[in-house]
Every structure is written in structure tokens, then in C-alpha cells.
Amino acid sequence: MSAKIFWKLFVSALVLAFAVASMLPFSSVPFREYVDRVVTHDREAFDGVLAEMDRRVASYRDESVPADKKSPTAYSALRDIAAGKGNSGKEIDLNKAFFPEIKMVREPNLEKKNNMLLQELLRRSQGKVKLGLDLQGGVSFTLRVNPEAAEAEAKALARAKTDEERAKLKAEAEARAEEKLGQLDRAIEVIGDRVNAFGVSEPVIRPVGNDAIEIQLPGEDTANNPDSINALKKPAKLEFRLVHRYELPPADAKEGELVSLRTNPTSAGSAVATYEVLFDEHQDRETGAVSRTPVYVKKAPEATGSIVSRATPVTDGLSRYVSISFTSAGGKIFGDVTQRIADEDNANAAKDLPYSAKNGRFAIVLDGKLMSAPTINASAGGKKTGIYGGGAQITGNFDKKEAEELANALNNPLEFPLELQDMTNVGATLAKDAQTQSVNAAIIGCACTILFALVFYRIGGLIAVLGIALNVATLFGVQCAFGATVTLPGIAAFVLTVGMAVDSNVLVYERIREEIARGKSMRTAVQLGYNRAFLTILDSQLTTFLVAVVLILLGTGSVKGFGVTLAIGIITTIFSTCVFCRGLQELLVEHGWLKDIFGVKFTKTPSFRFMNKWKLSVAAVCAFVAIGAGTLAIRGNDCLGKDFKGGESVTLRIVQDEKIQEKIGVGELLAAAKKTGIDDVSAVYQQQVGASEKTLAVECALTEDKSQGEFSNIDKIVESIRATYPELFPADAKTLDDVVIGKQAVGATVSAQLIRGTIISLLVALFGIAVYVGLRFETGFGVAALLTTLHDIVIVTFVYLACGGQLSASMIAALLMVAGYSINDTIVVFDRIREELELNPNMKLGDVIDLSINRTLTRTMLTSVTTFLTACALAYFGAGDVAEYGKVFIWGVIIGTFSSIFLAAPIFWWWHKGDREKVKEEEDTYHYEWEAKSAE
Numbered sequence: 001m002s003a004k005i006f007w008k009l010f011v012s013a014l015v016l017a018f019a020v021a022s023m024l025p026f027s028s029v030p031f032r033e034y035v036d037r038v039v040t041h042d043r044e045a046f047d048g049v050l051a052e053m054d055r056r057v058a059s060y061r062d063e064s065v066p067a068d069k070k071s072p073t074a075y076s077a078l079r080d081i082a083a084g085k086g087n088s089g090k091e092i093d094l095n096k097a098f099f100p101e102i103k104m105v106r107e108p109n110l111e112k113k114n115n116m117l118l119q120e121l122l123r124r125s126q127g128k129v130k131l132g133l134d135l136q137g138g139v140s141f142t143l144r145v146n147p148e149a150a151e152a153e154a155k156a157l158a159r160a161k162t163d164e165e166r167a168k169l170k171a172e173a174e175a176r177a178e179e180k181l182g183q184l185d186r187a188i189e190v191i192g193d194r195v196n197a198f199g200v201s202e203p204v205i206r207p208v209g210n211d212a213i214e215i216q217l218p219g220e221d222t223a224n225n226p227d228s229i230n231a232l233k234k235p236a237k238l239e240f241r242l243v244h245r246y247e248l249p250p251a252d253a254k255e256g257e258l259v260s261l262r263t264n265p266t267s268a269g270s271a272v273a274t275y276e277v278l279f280d281e282h283q284d285r286e287t288g289a290v291s292r293t294p295v296y297v298k299k300a301p302e303a304t305g306s307i308v309s310r311a312t313p314v315t316d317g318l319s320r321y322v323s324i325s326f327t328s329a330g331g332k333i334f335g336d337v338t339q340r341i342a343d344e345d346n347a348n349a350a351k352d353l354p355y356s357a358k359n360g361r362f363a364i365v366l367d368g369k370l371m372s373a374p375t376i377n378a379s380a381g382g383k384k385t386g387i388y389g390g391g392a393q394i395t396g397n398f399d400k401k402e403a404e405e406l407a408n409a410l411n412n413p414l415e416f417p418l419e420l421q422d423m424t425n426v427g428a429t430l431a432k433d434a435q436t437q438s439v440n441a442a443i444i445g446c447a448c449t450i451l452f453a454l455v456f457y458r459i460g461g462l463i464a465v466l467g468i469a470l471n472v473a474t475l476f477g478v479q480c481a482f483g484a485t486v487t488l489p490g491i492a493a494f495v496l497t498v499g500m501a502v503d504s505n506v507l508v509y510e511r512i513r514e515e516i517a518r519g520k521s522m523r524t525a526v527q528l529g530y531n532r533a534f535l536t537i538l539d540s541q542l543t544t545f546l547v548a549v550v551l552i553l554l555g556t557g558s559v560k561g562f563g564v565t566l567a568i569g570i571i572t573t574i575f576s577t578c579v580f581c582r583g584l585q586e587l588l589v590e591h592g593w594l595k596d597i598f599g600v601k602f603t604k605t606p607s608f609r610f611m612n613k614w615k616l617s618v619a620a621v622c623a624f625v626a627i628g629a630g631t632l633a634i635r636g637n638d639c640l641g642k643d644f645k646g647g648e649s650v651t652l653r654i655v656q657d658e659k660i661q662e663k664i665g666v667g668e669l670l671a672a673a674k675k676t677g678i679d680d681v682s683a684v685y686q687q688q689v690g691a692s693e694k695t696l697a698v699e700c701a702l703t704e705d706k707s708q709g710e711f712s713n714i715d716k717i718v719e720s721i722r723a724t725y726p727e728l729f730p731a732d733a734k735t736l737d738d739v740v741i742g743k744q745a746v747g748a749t750v751s752a753q754l755i756r757g758t759i760i761s762l763l764v765a766l767f768g769i770a771v772y773v774g775l776r777f778e779t780g781f782g783v784a785a786l787l788t789t790l791h792d793i794v795i796v797t798f799v800y801l802a803c804g805g806q807l808s809a810s811m812i813a814a815l816l817m818v819a820g821y822s823i824n825d826t827i828v829v830f831d832r833i834r835e836e837l838e839l840n841p842n843m844k845l846g847d848v849i850d851l852s853i854n855r856t857l858t859r860t861m862l863t864s865v866t867t868f869l870t871a872c873a874l875a876y877f878g879a880g881d882v883a884e885y886g887k888v889f890i891w892g893v894i895i896g897t898f899s900s901i902f903l904a905a906p907i908f909w910w911w912h913k914g915d916r917e918k919v920k921e922e923e924d925t926y927h928y929e930w931e932a933k934s935a936e
Contacts, residue, residue, distance in 0.1 A: 005590065008583025015575065016470055019477025027127040032074035034125035039098050046098050052086055053077040061691050072423075072689050075122060082114045094118070109283065109290075119401060128480040131218060132487030133204065134881070135435060137427040138218040140686065143191075143233050143418035145184060145211045188213055188747075190414050194232050206646070207747030213418070214746065216426065218485050233418040235367055236410050238305030240337065243361040243373050244275055244296035245344075246353075253277045253294045256368075261296060264344075266353075274299040278363070278370040295373065297363045302337045303330070311410035313403035314393075320403045322394040324410065331390040338362060339386025342376050346383050364394050366406070371395070426697070427685040433667045434879035438491070441877035441886070445495040445870035452866050453502055457509055459594055460585070464505035467581040471501050474572040479565065490565075492874050492885040501569075503824065503863040504541075504577040508533045510859045523589050530582050537574065539776060540827040543769050543785070544820045545570045550765035551816065554757060563761075566820060606854045610901060611846040611909065617902040621791065624895075628798020641806035642680040642701045644755075646748045648714040651686075651741040652696040654728050661685060661694065664725050672724035673698070673717045680806070681717060695741060696728075702745070711743055749809060758812055762819065766790055769823060773830070780911035781830045785823065788904040792822040796891045803887075810881040811888055818892035821867070825860065825900040832856045833905065845914050849905045857901075864897040 029037070032053065039046045056077040059065040068085050071077035084091040095104055095117050102120060107113040132138075184207050191213060195203045204216035215232070246265050249257075257277040264270035275296040283290045307330025312323045326334055341360040348358045361373040372395045378387050394406070428435070449468075453461035472494060479486075512529030520528065548570065551563025588594035632639060654661070669683040680701045687694045698721070703713040718736060722729055733739045766786050774782030796818050805811070833852040840848055871893060874886025 002586075002590065005583050005586050008579050009587070012470060012576075012580040012583065015474055019473045022477035022481040023128050025127050026129050029125045029127075030074075031122060031125050035074075035078065035121055038121070038124075040101050041098050049078070049081055049086075049092075049098075052081055056080065061688075075118060079114065079118055082118075083111060116401070130480075130483065130485045132485045132490070133216055133218045133426070134429045134487050136218060137425070137429070137684070138216060139423060139689070140214060140216045140426045141229060141423040142208060142421040143187075143213045143215065143229075144421045145187070145213075145418060184210065184213065187414055187418065191215065191232055193411070194408055204749050206749045208649075209744055212421065229420055229423070233420065234405075234414070235417045236305065236406075236413040237367050238308065238410060238413065239301035239365045240303040240307075240334070241301050241363045241365055242298045242337075242341070243363050244298070245357045245360045247296060248356070249277050249294040249296055251294070255279055255294075258299065259296065263298075266351075278365070280370055280373050295361075295363075295370070297365065297370065297373075301365070302362075303333050305410060305413050306330070307333050308410060311394075311407040313400070313407045315400065315403075320400065322403055322407050322410065323391060324394065325391045328390075331388060334392065335386045335388035337386075338376050338378070342378070342384035342386050345376060364392070366394070423689045424686045425689060428666070429682055429684050432665060437877065437879045438874075438882040441874050441879075441882060442491050442495045444877055445873035446498055448869040448873055449498050449502060449866050452862075452869065453505070456862065457505075459588070460505075460509050460512075463581050463584050463588075464502060464509075466584065467505065467576040468498055468501050470580050471569075471572045471576040472498060474576070475565070475569050478568050478572070482564065484565070492878070492882045495870055495874060498870065501573050501576075502866050503828075503859070504533075504537050504573055505581060506859045506862045507536055507828065508577065508581075510856075514855075522594065526585055526589050530578065534578060536828055536831040537577065539831055540824045541570045541574055543772060543823045543827050546768050546772055547762075547765040547816075547820055547823065550768060551761050554761040554764060566816075606857055608850070608854060608857075610850050610853050611906065613902060614906040614909075617898075617906060620898070621795070621903070624795045624798060627802050628795070631798065631802040635801065637704070639801050639807055641808040641811075642682075642699070643749045643808045645702055647680070647699050647701050647746050648703065648711050648743070649697060649699045649746045650711075650714050650718060650743045652698065652718065653730055653733065653739045653741055654685075654694065654696045655730055656693055660727055664728050668725070669696075669698070669721055672721045673700070675724070676713075676716045676720050678713050678717060683721075699746065710745075714743065758816075762793070762816075765819075773827070777830060777834055780908045781834075783911055784904045784907040785826055785830070787907055788826050788899045789819055789822045791903060792892070792896050792899050793819055795895050796888065799891050799895070800888055805884065805887065808881070808884065810885050814885050814888035814892070818889065818896065821889075821892060822896040822899065825863070825896055826904045828859065829853060829856055829900050829904060830908070833908070845912065846909060849909060853901055853905060860897060860900060864893050868893045 032050070036046075036050060053071075053074055056069065056071040057074060059070045060072050062070065068080075071080050078094070080086070082092045082094050086092075091110055092114075093110060094114050095102060099117060099121070102117060104113065104116060104120075107116060188205055188207060192203070192205050195205065195215070195217070203218075204214070206214055208214045244261055244263075247261060249259075255277055259275050259277070260272055261275050262270045263273055276299050277294050278297045279292040280295050281290055281292050307326050308324050309327045309330065310325045312325075314321055314323045341362060345358060345360055351358075359375045361375050363373045364371045372393075374393075374395075376384050376387065378385050450461075450465050453464045455461070457464060476494070484490075508529050511533045512525045515525035515528045516522070545567060548563045548567035552567065585594065637645065666683050666685075670681055673681040673683070678700055681699065683696065683698045685694050686697050698714065698717060700713050700717055703710060705712070709715065715736060718739070722736075722739070729739050766789055769789065770782040770786035772782070773785045793815055797815065800811070801807070829852065832855060833849055836843075836848050836852045836855070837845075840851070843851070868890065871886045871889040875883050875890055876886075878886055
């Protein structure tokens with residue numbers, strides 16, 4: 001084996017080992033069970049701790065038990081016991097007492113040390129393969145905006161004595177409600193950014209009513225550790241204030257106490273301002289002792305967090321801080337304020353004043369707490385000066401997680417605090433039979449691709465299949481390393497990636513076929529095939545990679561997550577094809593084990609005259625546009641699914657019999673709901689954290705016809721479920737009201753921010769593609785690539801809606817994938833046109849285009865057929881979003897293939913008006929003589 005082949009296969013083996021290691025362990029272990037399993041020291045004492053943990057959790061919903069004697073989860077129970085809230089009343093060093101094998105950085109503060117250990121134990125208990133809400137369920141919690149204000153409004157309305165007073169109060173309440181809705185929209189955007197800051201979790205975030213936000217997160221992390229919710233609902237109100245330099249509060253001053261003081265008592269004309277007592281805390285890194293010094297901090301801020309453009313957690317040795325960068329305007333504001341402090345420092349330098357008076361401080365206050373109060377150290381020419389560098393630091397007693405959460409909160413600040421109302425464990429949103437059905441569809445789709453590759457390329461197909469297996473394993477492993485969440489639509493995207501990944505191998509094999517037809521040996525044909533296909537693969541993948549980068553930079557939520565997955569997939573595809581498959585194929589050829597790679601042989605290259613059909617192509621596009629526009633006009637709002645327009649939700653009382661609940665699963669409930677004819681219904685069993693009783697939550701799309709009642713849709717569904725499965729509900733429930741615990745309107749899970757971000761991202765990506773292709777090829781190719789991709793996205797959307805589909809979150813992901821498929825297909829054709837232009841300098845432009853399409857036709861059809869079969873398997877055998885994903889992509893393959901053959905090249909031809917001279921003028925890299933000037 002040659003050294004080049006060895007290193008290709010050796011690196012591939014290392015990549016596969018990394019991928020497998022990133023997936024382990026596959027499944028999670030409940031936190032209580034995990035700590036019981038891994039404790040290594042003082043087993044007897046820890047058994048007592050476990051028993052106390054169980055008592056605290058069991059009594060969480062018991063109102064007779066004091067709050068400090070109960071905990072909602074095993075995680076919080078162990079944390080509370082370690083903090084001295086247990087029966088012993090003593091603090092416990094968990095690391096030293098029970099888990100000494102876990103190596104930790106030195107942390108003198110015991111509370112922080114225990115929290116760091118608990119977070120590490122929780123991380124280790126979680127499997128690397130994180131399943132989404134549809135497969136595993138997770139936790140749902142509701143954050144409410146200022147519930148006290150709503151209660152105050154209701155009480156004021158009840159006290160009103162006249163109609164005029166009531167009308168006035170109602171008008172004021174309506175005005176506040178409008179303002180609150182705007183705040184709620186902004187809060188949803190902020191929380192979405194916070195949730196997605198450290199991974200791709202595929203959350204559900206939506207408004208509930210007009211004053212609350214519901215957040216659903218997959219997995220058990222949040223349920224185990226309710227404190228993590230604080231990181232989501234923290235306002236992160238950042239203020240920069242002045243510290244009074246001439247007076248200090250008395251030692252017994254209370255935090256938050258307000259006083260009026262002259263800003264400069266040494267100057268008779270100084271103004272009077274309100275100051276607040278805050279405490280400047282410092283921790284001794286050796287002993288952990290914390291000292292607290294009271295200071296007077298001006299109540300009115302000099303600047304707020306709006307001057308911050310970016311916050312970043314930084315670790316410097318043993319200390320951690322948050323580095324903040326200012327906006328251009330914010331940097332000037334910060335510099336001007338610090339300059340005023342420096343000027344006063346310089347003025348007081350020669351005076352007989354205390355140290356604090358000569359060294360003014362600038363307080364950084366976060367959510368009313370003094371984080372740090374640094375002095376001004378910048379100087380020039382022997383005098384202090386303002387800080388105009390555009391940045392600052394927030395220092396404090398942070399651990400790594402706290403610094404990350406603070407930076408995240410500062411980057412996405414809330415305008416107001418949110419209050420946690422309830423937290424519920426929810427079951428999988430997709431029925432077991434639907435899960436099985438969709439997984440089977442994915443297996444069938446992969447099998448179609450594998451069978452197709454083996455039939456057409458025999459041993460070459462087997463090499464391609466092995467390469468695809470490495471590709472998928474690596475992609476999945478990297479996603480696990482990033483903490484991405486696996487959902488069924490995500491699995492569908494994986495399967496379609498398998499179908500599309502064959503394309504790189506097909507490109508190589510068709511090149512090898514051409515070289516063999518020219519009389520080259522297998523060894524030479526393999527070398528030339530990979531060499532000549534590499535640039536085409538690189539061009540096609542780089543344009544798709546550009547889309548991924550734009551989605552990551554400009555997208556939000558699931559769109560950004562899709563961009564990450566797409567980018568990783570592109571890298572793994574290039575690696576698996578150009579390193580692993582090439583190395584394996586070269587090894588087989590070198591040892592004489594590979595004589596022929598083709599199963600099905602084509603006798604000759606087709607010779608269709610595609611350029612003569614451009615009028616039919618234009619007619620077909622016009623027909624598609626007309627159908628789509630007509631559909632939108634007729635269906636109107638019906639084109640929008642629950643993800644876009646919101647819905648209705650009801651929580652129901654059910655019998656607490658696990659056998660009945662298992663017998664009547666989600667699938668049976670949805671079947672009963674389907675009898676009403678109302679689409680887009682979901683149902684899930686749920687259980688409040690710390691409670692033993694389960695409830696049933698049902699959702700559907702909003703009621704369009706309000707004449708029968710605001711919630712008539714959900715009422716019909718509940719009645720249908722009750723009539724079909726009366727045994728599921730308590731025997732004393734005679735009417736609908738007897739089983740309904742709560743009913744409310746829920747907002748769209750696809751936010752306006754997500755839609756706006758998707759559209760902007762796609763437009764920027766398309767423009768970037770046009771620029772890249774224009775620079776890499778020439779302008780005509782760039783324009784054609786832009787228009788063709790835009791055409792595919794619009795037409796696929798129109799046709800899918802015309803066939804009865806609805807816009808949903810899964811459809812957005814499918815459309816993004818269609819865009820990637822379309823770009824890839826188009827670039828392959830363009831790359832061949834450019835090559836044939838150079839090889840055939842005397843041929844007319846139209847003839848060159850026809851020749852290029854014909855020579856790539858086998859590759860185009862093979863890729864299209866494999867992807868089409870995969871999409872058909874998902875659409876026919878899958879369920880729910882997986883089936884819809886497949887249906888969208890069926891049209892994506894058909895329309896993408898059509899545009900690559902009948903639209904992209906004609907646009908390029910029209911751009912140059914069929915004149916090769918115009919191509920030459922814009923393509924400086926070609927140096928051959930042109931003779932033909934027309935294409936007809």
C-alpha cells in the first residue's frame with residue numbers, strides 16, 4: 001500500500017473513531033440513579049442523603065411541608081442538602097465527601113464548588129444522543145409578564161363604581177395590553193436567542209394569551225435543574241452609574257436604601273442627586289471569605305446596556321470575567337463619562353482629600369446588583385484620561401457557567417422580568433406507531449439509495465455506500481458533540497442527505513466512465529476521474545456552504561440550526577468522497593481487485609436538443625406561477641398551519657390509571673380527533689414537576705368561524721375524544737366543563753423574527769451565490785444561478801400549497817434543503833458548460849450548452865432518481881412532519897431537475913444573447929479563439 005493511500009484510510013479511521021466516541025453514551029440515566037451509581041466514597045452516609053433526597057422530592061406538592069424542607073427534583077434536593085438545608089443543618093462538600101475522583105479547579109466558595117460538581121454530574125448523566133420533543137418529550141414551562149399588574153387591574157375594575165370609571169379603566173387596560181403584546185414579541189425573540197445560544201435544541205417558544213410565554217425544551221436537563229430557567233428569564237438590565245467619591249455609608253446601612261447627597265460637597269454650587277446603597281463584594285481566592293463594603297451609587301445611570309454591542313465570557317488563569325464591547329456611539333458615551341471622572345481625579349490630585357475622593361469609580365450594576373466598581377487607570381502625559389478603547393470588563397465571583405450565562409443575557413437583554421408560573425414534564429408529541437412508521441420510512445429510503453448505487457455501480461456502488469455511511473456517522477457524531485437535538489424531521493433530512501450525497505460519487509464515476517471510454521487503464525481512469533471531478537464537487541459544495549454560512553450568521557432558531565447541520569454535512573461529504581472513497585478505490589485498483597466499477601452500462605451519450613425547448617420551459621414556469629398565485633388567492637389563510645397562525649389549547653382531567661393511558665396513546669387520541677375533520681391536531685400527556693397526577697393537553701389550529709364560539713374547534717375535538725374513549729375521563733365528569741382544567745389561545749411557534757430571518761438569510765445567500773459564481777465562472781452563470789434557485793424555492797412552495805399542503809416549521813427546513821439541492825445541481829451543469837467551451841472553441845454557444853447538458857444528463861438523472869426515491873419513501877411510509885418533508889422534497893427534486901436542464905442554461909444563453917464573444921469578454925481565464933456567434 002502506498003503512503004498516500006495509507007494516510008487517506010488512516011485519517012478516515014480516526015474520523016470514524018471520533019464520530020463513534022462523540023455518540024457515547026447513547027442514552028441518559030435519571031440523575032438520582034446516576035449519582036447513586038457513581039458515588040465512590042462514604043457509601044453509608046450517601047445512602048442517608050439519598051433517602052432525604054427522596055423525602056424532599058416526594059413532599060414537594062405537600063403544602064403542609066415548609067418550603068425549605070422540600071425540593072422539586074433530585075438535582076435540586078441534593079443541592080439544597082449540600083447547602084445546609086438538610087436535617088443535619090450542615091453544609092457538605094460533595095466533592096470531598098462523596099465524589100473525590102472528579103477533579104475540579106480550585107474553588108474556595110463551597111456553594112459555587114458544589115454547583116459546579118452538580119452541573120458536571122448532570123452533564124455526565126445525559127446521553128450524547130439527545131432526542132427531540134416529538135420522540136422523547138421534555139419539559140414545558142410558562143413565564144408570565146408581571147402577573148401582579150394584571151391582578152391590580154382586575155381589582156381596580158372591581159372597585160369602580162360608575163360606568164364612566166369602568167370604561168376609563170378598560171381603555172387604559174387595553175392600551176397597556178397593546179404595549180404588553182409588543183413586549184411579549186420582543187421577549188420571545190430574546191428567549192429564543194438565549195435558548196439557542198449554546199446548542200441546537202429545537203425548542204418550542206410561543207406566546208400564551210397576551211401576557212405569557214410557553215417554552216418547551218426536549219430532554220430532562222431543565223426538569224432536573226429548574227435553576228437553569230433563571231438564565232432564561234433574567235432581565236439583564238445593565239447600568240453604568242457613578243459612585244459617590246466623597247462619602248461612604250455607615251457600616252449598618254441597608255442595601256437599597258436611598259439618600260440625597262451633593263455630588264461634590266467641596267463645591268458649594270454642586271447639584272443634589274439621589275444615591276442608593278449598594279455593596280461592593282470581594283472574595284479572597286485563598287480562603288473563599290467574602291467582604292462586603294457599602295458604597296453610595298447614583299440612582300440615575302450615566303448609560304445603560306444599550307451601549308453594549310457584544311459580551312464575551314473570558315477565563316484568565318483562575319479569574320473569570322465578562323468582556324464587553326461597545327457600539328460606536330456607546331464607546332463615545334463611555335469615554336465621555338470616564339473622562340469626566342478622570343478630570344475630577346486630576347483636579348483633586350493635589351488636594352488634601354481621602355483616596356476615594358482622588359480616585360473616582362464607575363459602578364457596573366446588573367439587575368440592581370453592584371458587579372464591580374473600578375477606578376480609572378488610563379493616563380496620558382502624566383494625567384488620567386477617559387477610556388475610549390471601545391470596551392470594558394465586568395468582574396465578579398463567576399464560575400464558568402455563570403460567566404457564560406451572564407454574557408448570553410447581556411447579548412440578549414430583556415426589558416422586564418418574567419415570573420415562572422409552572423413547569424411540566426410532557427410526553428412525546430408523536431405517537432409510538434407514527435415514530436415507528438417514520439423510522440421505517442427512513443430505513444426504506446436509505447435502502448433505496450443503497451440498492452440503486454449497487455445496481456448501477458456494483459463494487460463502485462459498495463464503495464459509495466461505505467463512504468455515505470462514514471459521512472452520516474461523522475455528521476451525526478459532530479452534531480452530538482455540538483449537543484444538537486435529533487428529531488424525526490431531522491432524521492428525514494439525514495436520509496435526504498444520503499440520497500444527495502451519492503451525487504459526489506456519481507460525478508466521479510461518470511468521469512471515470514468517460515476516461516475508460518477513451519481507452520485509459522482503470523488506474524489512470526480513477527486518478528483522472530477524481531482529479532477532474534474534484535473542482536466540480538468543490539464548486540457545487542462551496543456554493544451550498546455559502547448558503548449554510550449565511551443561515552448561521554443571519555438566521556435564528558431552527559434556521560440557524562439547519563445552517564450548522566448543512567455546513568457540517570458539506571464538509572463531511574467532501575471528506576468521505578475525496579479522501580475515504582478515493583483511498584479505498586485506489587487500494588482496490590492497486591492490488592488488482594477492481595477491474596470494473598459499472599453495473600449498468602450506457603452505450604452512448606444522448607444528444608437531445610434542450611435549447612430548442614426554452615419556449616416550453618417558459619410556458620411551464622408561467623403555468624406553475626399561475627397555479628400557485630390562484631391557490632394562494634383561493635385558500636388564503638388556510639395555507640398557514642398551526643405553526644404560523646397559532647392555535648387553541650386545552651388541558652383536561654383524566655383518570656390516573658397507567659394501563660388506560662398506555663392503551664389510549666397519542667395515536668388513538670389523534671385518530672379520534674380526526675373524526676371531526678379538523679386538521680393540524682396534537683395531543684400529549686403531561687405531568688407537573690413534583691406532582692404524581694397526569695393531565696392531557698390537546699391543541700389544534702385557531703377557530704376561523706367565530707360564530708360558534710371562540711374555542712369551538714377545540715371543543716369539538718374534546719367531545720370527539722370523550723365520546724370515543726369515555727374510560728379515559730373521571731366517572732363524575734358529566735359535561736365538557738367537568739374535564740377542562742384550562743383553555744387558552746397559543747401563539748405561533750414560527751415567529752415573525754424567524755420568518756423575517758429566513759427570508760433575509762435566503763436573499764443574502766442567493767446574492768452571495770450570484771457573486772461567487774460570477775467571480776468563479778462569469779456574470780451570466782451567476783445571474784442564472786440566482787434566478788434558478790429563486791425559481792425553485794417559489795415554485796416548490798406554490799405547487800406544494802396547490803396540492804393541499806400548509807406552511808409549517810418543517811416546510812421551512814425542507815425548502816432550505818431544496819435550495820441547497822437546486823444550487824448543487826445547477827453548478828454541476830455550469831461547470832461542464834465552462835469545460836466544454838474550452839474544449840470546443842469552434843462550436844456555437846447553444847450547441848455547447850446542449851452537449852454539456854447531455855454529458856451530465858446521466859449524473860443528473862441518477863442523483864435525481866436516488867433523491868426522488870428517498871423522498872417518496874418518506875412521503876409514502878412516513879407520518880406527520882416526516883411525510884410532509886418527503887412531499888415537499890418530491891416537488892423539490894422534480895422542479896430542481898427541470899430548472900437545471902431546461903431553465904438555468906437558457907438563462908445563461910439569453911444573458912449573452914447566444915453570442916460566445918460576450919462570454920469571452922467576461923471570462924478572462926479562457927484564451928482560445930472564438931469563431932461562432934449564434935446559437936440557433
